[in-house]
Amino acid sequence: MLGRDQGWITRRRARWAAVAVAPLLAAGLAVAAAGGATGQPASVDPLGGPLQEVRDATARYQDVDRAIDAGYVQFFGCVHEPLAGSMGIHFVNSALAGDTAVEPTTPEALIYEVKPNGRLALVGVEYVVFQEAWDAQSPTPPSLFGQTFTLIPSPNRFGIPAFYELHAWTSKPNPTGSFKDWNPAVLCPATEGHVH
Numbered sequence: 001m002l003g004r005d006q007g008w009i010t011r012r013r014a015r016w017a018a019v020a021v022a023p024l025l026a027a028g029l030a031v032a033a034a035g036g037a038t039g040q041p042a043s044v045d046p047l048g049g050p051l052q053e054v055r056d057a058t059a060r061y062q063d064v065d066r067a068i069d070a071g072y073v074q075f076f077g078c079v080h081e082p083l084a085g086s087m088g089i090h091f092v093n094s095a096l097a098g099d100t101a102v103e104p105t106t107p108e109a110l111i112y113e114v115k116p117n118g119r120l121a122l123v124g125v126e127y128v129v130f131q132e133a134w135d136a137q138s139p140t141p142p143s144l145f146g147q148t149f150t151l152i153p154s155p156n157r158f159g160i161p162a163f164y165e166l167h168a169w170t171s172k173p174n175p176t177g178s179f180k181d182w183n184p185a186v187l188c189p190a191t192e193g194h195v196h
Contacts, residue, residue: 078188
């Protein structure tokens, strides 16, 4: 990283210990990464349409420092699946992830891509809610934008509670659909061409 982008690494580490649900949520997003495509139909929102409200609400987070200041903490490096695409780098707000609200303008996670110059660029968001808490209040899975969230069940290899998730590619179009988990257009510079 160059210049002031180095500062977010230090702030991220300082806040890491303060996030109570960080280990569960971090592992949960990894499970989502392992889950593959959501099976949802391709959507129409080539940077317009129903996701515009989300773009407007998260525009301030184009600057990752502002996301950190708002309580978003980085989890993992860049999440990549050979032949499917990438999810980028997740910054998660544990307070939002710990509640049962599903609000378009307050996503639980922000997704960034590392640009060739080393800077982070916001490319999308992810909505996350734990299944037990959600199912206690609703007989049907959560949904937004006409899309039903994907259930990541338990037991799973991370040993965490089941949760629902939905990706929305708000700032970088996804050629496979605006709500698919993997985006072939998102780059993970350190992992492109490498199998994990």
